[in-house]
Amino acid sequence: MQPIVENIPLLAQGIAYTVALTLLGYGLALVVGTALAVCRVSPVPPLRWAATVYVEIFRNIPLLSLLILIAFGLPDVGLRLPYFWCGVLGLTLSSAAFVCENVRSGINTVPVGHAEAARSIGLGFFGTLRHVVLPQAFRSMIQPLVNVFIGTVIGSALCSAIAVSEVTWVTQTLNIQYAQAVLMFLVAGAVYLGMSLGGAALGGMIERAVSPGGRGSGPSRSTGALDVTAGAQA
């Protein structure tokens, strides 16, 4: 336990970085991803094409390759960002592609009649999306979006490869210093498992709150394992 007690500030900083990377990356990805999804279903062809190209690039590039490009490549073209923000940028760009695809397939779960009904009472493209389709689609998007959150949590570990001193980096540094491997892995593992499980629990709560009748346990995250619409997040 001694290595932990002696390095509480360092560990706390590492955990804070991991939490900040995840929350910032995921929060921004929700905004960017939803905007991309709106572009992908919009009647404006250039926006549709651009969003499609974006998704195909960023859901297929390995996160580590993306982070390396951002952290070490951007300075070469004259853009200097602190490594932490490189991490946030990489996580956002990557997760946004998966958010976009999940939002889009969520929109597809809303029965066609609802969109037709919304249009027939005179709502336009944004009105239909905002008042009728997205609120209903949101319900079926919660579990996939929880999976994107877990993907972001796990992805944040890769930021240690671009010298962000988040929890993986901190525990491995201490590991080399103290040779207390088991202890350090327990700490890091607990942080990641805690965040993943916490996110899943929160998602379940939101899902129960918005499901009609206020009950009905939502599908567990394993049942979505056969859904391939969004592609593979690493």
Added chain:
Amino acid sequence: MSAATAQVPSRATPRATSRGATQVLFDAPGPKGRRRILLLSVVSAVVILGVLAAGLWTFAENGELDPDKWVVYLRADYLAFLGHGLLGTLKVTAVAAVVAFPAGLLLALARMSRLSVLSRASTVWIEFFRGIPMLLVVYAFLLALPAYGVTFPRFWMLVIPMILVSAASTAEVFRAGIKAVDVGQHEAAAAIGLGRRHALVHVILPQAVRLVLPSLILALVTLLKDSTLGYVVSYNELQFQGKTMVSITRYLVQTYLVVSLIYIVINFLLTRVALALDARMKARASAG
């Protein structure tokens, strides 16, 4: 009825549900709407092209567009160097998949087993390796185990973590696939006198494996992405080969862009195959 809705098959046909609401979010535009869409198209096209041009401009400003830095990727020795890395990536991915997929199936069966000890142990195992980053497992093999005198060749320091993580996530894929096989199939197997094990091997699993095929292809994509951690363990796969190349040529942006492009193309094709397979299976299922 407008042209846009006319394209959507009536809801009685099975395809209507798979097309979904995205098809009817807007009417077929009239003359005014068409003008507005045209205007928005032009504006957005200008903005998008502007952003791309600004990106290219910063590249050019910093001398990164210098043709000398790019044509080298057409030289045979450079291509061979990266090709060697790609070969390493494919080898790592293939070995990991060949071990991880059957292991995932076994883990799934263990989790669904009637023995509660076995079921609980495999549940904990699966959830643990799904919940932690693969980098942590890599570090365990790279930093922790050598401290206890256990060392592996670099190849296995990359492949074993890939197997551990991938087996756990494919276990959930197989479990979902087994659950997705129709209950009637279990009943039919029981009706012709098959025991639980025989029903599983001869009736359920062949159908489940078909169902999970698209998801397994995506698991392959994940493995390909995970193989980039060879960068951390210094195994000669594509990403690490790129790093070596950067340290020799100093063409950092160019090399990493080329490397990323190779990953994107391979993963794009694999994802396409998975989606097409999934769409075909869904169409067939809804056709009857």
